[in-house]
Amino acid sequence: MKVLYMQMRRELWEHRSLWIAPLLVGLLMLVAVATVGRIQFYQGPAPGPGPSPASANTPFAQMLLGWGIPFFLVSLIVIVVYLLDCLYGERRDRSILFWRSMPVTDTQTVLAKLLVGLLVVPLAAFLLSASTSLLASAILALRHHVLVNGQVAPLWDGATWVRVQLRVLYSLMVLMLWYAPYGAYLMLASVWARRSPYAWAFVPPVLIAMFENILLGTRYVGGVVERGLNNVLRLAFNLNRQFAYNLGDQLPTPRAVPNGRGVSAFLESPQMWVGLLAAVLMFLLVIRLRRYRDDS
Amino acid sequence: MANLIEIEHLSKRYGKLRALDDVSLRVGAGRIVGLIGRNGAGKTTLLKAILGLTPYQGSVRVFGLEADRDRSALMSEICFIADTGVLPRWLRVDHAIDYVEGVHPRFNRQRAEEVLLGTQIPRRARIGELSKGMITQLHLALILAIDARLLVLDEPTLGLDLLYRRQFFDTLLNDYLDHERTILLATHQLEEVEHLLTDVLLIDEGRVALDTAIEELPQRFVQLSVAAGKGDAARALHPIYTREVLGRPVMLFENQPREALAGLGEVSTPRIADLFVAKLSATREPRPAPLPVGAVA
Numbered sequence: 001m002k003v004l005y006m007q008m009r010r011e012l013w014e015h016r017s018l019w020i021a022p023l024l025v026g027l028l029m030l031v032a033v034a035t036v037g038r039i040q041f042y043q044g045p046a047p048g049p050g051p052s053p054a055s056a057n058t059p060f061a062q063m064l065l066g067w068g069i070p071f072f073l074v075s076l077i078v079i080v081v082y083l084l085d086c087l088y089g090e091r092r093d094r095s096i097l098f099w100r101s102m103p104v105t106d107t108q109t110v111l112a113k114l115l116v117g118l119l120v121v122p123l124a125a126f127l128l129s130a131s132t133s134l135l136a137s138a139i140l141a142l143r144h145h146v147l148v149n150g151q152v153a154p155l156w157d158g159a160t161w162v163r164v165q166l167r168v169l170y171s172l173m174v175l176m177l178w179y180a181p182y183g184a185y186l187m188l189a190s191v192w193a194r195r196s197p198y199a200w201a202f203v204p205p206v207l208i209a210m211f212e213n214i215l216l217g218t219r220y221v222g223g224v225v226e227r228g229l230n231n232v233l234r235l236a237f238n239l240n241r242q243f244a245y246n247l248g249d250q251l252p253t254p255r256a257v258p259n260g261r262g263v264s265a266f267l268e269s270p271q272m273w274v275g276l277l278a279a280v281l282m283f284l285l286v287i288r289l290r291r292y293r294d295d296s
Numbered sequence: 297m298a299n300l301i302e303i304e305h306l307s308k309r310y311g312k313l314r315a316l317d318d319v320s321l322r323v324g325a326g327r328i329v330g331l332i333g334r335n336g337a338g339k340t341t342l343l344k345a346i347l348g349l350t351p352y353q354g355s356v357r358v359f360g361l362e363a364d365r366d367r368s369a370l371m372s373e374i375c376f377i378a379d380t381g382v383l384p385r386w387l388r389v390d391h392a393i394d395y396v397e398g399v400h401p402r403f404n405r406q407r408a409e410e411v412l413l414g415t416q417i418p419r420r421a422r423i424g425e426l427s428k429g430m431i432t433q434l435h436l437a438l439i440l441a442i443d444a445r446l447l448v449l450d451e452p453t454l455g456l457d458l459l460y461r462r463q464f465f466d467t468l469l470n471d472y473l474d475h476e477r478t479i480l481l482a483t484h485q486l487e488e489v490e491h492l493l494t495d496v497l498l499i500d501e502g503r504v505a506l507d508t509a510i511e512e513l514p515q516r517f518v519q520l521s522v523a524a525g526k527g528d529a530a531r532a533l534h535p536i537y538t539r540e541v542l543g544r545p546v547m548l549f550e551n552q553p554r555e556a557l558a559g560l561g562e563v564s565t566p567r568i569a570d571l572f573v574a575k576l577s578a579t580r581e582p583r584p585a586p587l588p589v590g591a592v593a
Binding site for chain 1: 334347350351360367368369370371372374375376377382383385386387388391394395396398399400401524
């Protein structure tokens with residue numbers, strides 16, 4: 001346990017962008033809300049019938065949801081960069097010989113990297129987003145700078161804050177489970193590549209999909225990847241696939257709070273379990289490959 | 297004391313290349329073994345097998361553990377330095393100490409601090425900002441603070457200048473005298489380590505070409521600087537190697553009594569470097585200079 005903890009600290013020492021980037025985002029956004037002009041909301045009449053909770057769509061809830069987006073986008077980018085480098089960089093700079101000289105198993109090493117990429121950084125981004133949103137709310141409330149339909153809006157609502165944060169946390173856990181195979185795949189490219197893990201990660205799927213399309217005229221592989229990337233939105237959040245292309249239209253407002261159907265649809269989806277199984281298999285393969293990869 | 301390392305019929309192939317070919321050897325506790333051989337002879341592969349870093353055929357038992365299977369258990373007993381350039385450049389000095397303390401059960405922080413006290417190394421500097429000499433000192437401080445029974449060194453002074461190499465081996469030797477350790481050292485810097493060694497292990501083309509204790513060398517090998525007119529008589533005794541030094545033939549004999557040679561010229565005990573050249577040349581046609589001594593790979 002102590003070893004695993006040390007291994008994870010070591011990852012954060014090496015890949016400083018993992019925590020610097022989200023911190024920087026938080027700082028910039030706080031500076032922004034403290035300095036820029038007014039934020040205006042225009043609320044139309046409540047869309048459609050339905051039992052949406054009264055407070056669900058308030059400007060405050062929308063602001064909170066929007067607040068998290070930059071943190072998660074930036075985290076996503078640094079995580080992808082991290083996972084692709086985490087088992088390649090140590091061979092590039094030959095430091096693998098040093099890490100290998102310590103009594104740490106390959107399983108511990110790889111597990112620490114996986115946990116950092118798929119758990120620690122997303123959770124840290126969440127905590128950062130949640131805590132800075134408190135600060136931002138205070139700043140905005142003090143400045144009376146949020147207007148709804150031209151009126152200064154009362155901008156604090158503890159119940160909404162908790163509900164939105166729970167909602168975001170749920171989404172995060174869903175996304176972590178769903179994208180685990182993609183993370184494991186990036187690690188596989190990282191441990192496999194003798195040069196350019198980026199090429200190893202991105203070129204083979206594109207080539208396979210292309211050849212499949214040319215030779216067989218089908219789009220099976222591309223479809224699997226694409227559905228894999230998108231289906232989570234439909235399954236777990238009751239959103240259609242348009243979401244991915246049309247963020248502005250269909251922000252996951254609390255209207256889409258996971259009802260029982262979203263959660264169970266997600267947990268019952270064979271695709272999720274197949275993906276997790278693939279993640280575990282790739283993870284084991286990564287450990288196996290790391291064992292006998294060296295600086296040569 | 298029992299053998300620390302017991303290797304039986306160890307073979308390792310890389311594709312068609314036989315990096316190690318049926319190697320069997322033993323290393324006793326407390327020995328300092330110099331592992332020598334030309335580039336590509338299989339030295340590093342042998343060390344990797346001992347450290348469990350590569351799959352192999354045969355059996356490699358270290359402290360009674362099978363190296364391949366029990367690598368992580370072994371690594372708490374073994375310290376391993378490849379050349380000192382492998383410390384990650386982004387790592388801070390104090391973090392490096394924290395890290396080793398965190399993962400190594402036998403690390404003694406106080407001892408590392410003691411070694412570092414005598415250096416100019418700033419604690420909060422990144423390793424990439426240190427000079428090569430400082431990196432060497434840091435690496436040594438980390439390694440020597442680990443109470444390991446076996447120290448494996450693979451070209452530890454590669455790329456260092458004479459001063460740092462000397463410093464490295466002096467520190468190593470002093471530490472060895474203070475602690476009960478066994479050292480396995482692969483190097484090309486033969487002349488600088490010769491006085492340290494208790495054993496020599498010469499590997500050539502994946503096989504053990506010579507495996508002997510230093511104290512047995514004088515009985516086993518004799519170097520003869522042949523006197524004028526005695527050349528034919530000396531050649532009749534089957535030298536394993538002949539070279540010319542300042543116009544005089546110098547011959548190397550294996551298992552020839554000194555008395556038989558004494559009348560033929562000046563008799564001496566060969567240096568390890570001479571044995572290296574002789575052994576490698578005896579088994580095949582001479583190839584372009586292997587440069588065993590002081591060579592920088």
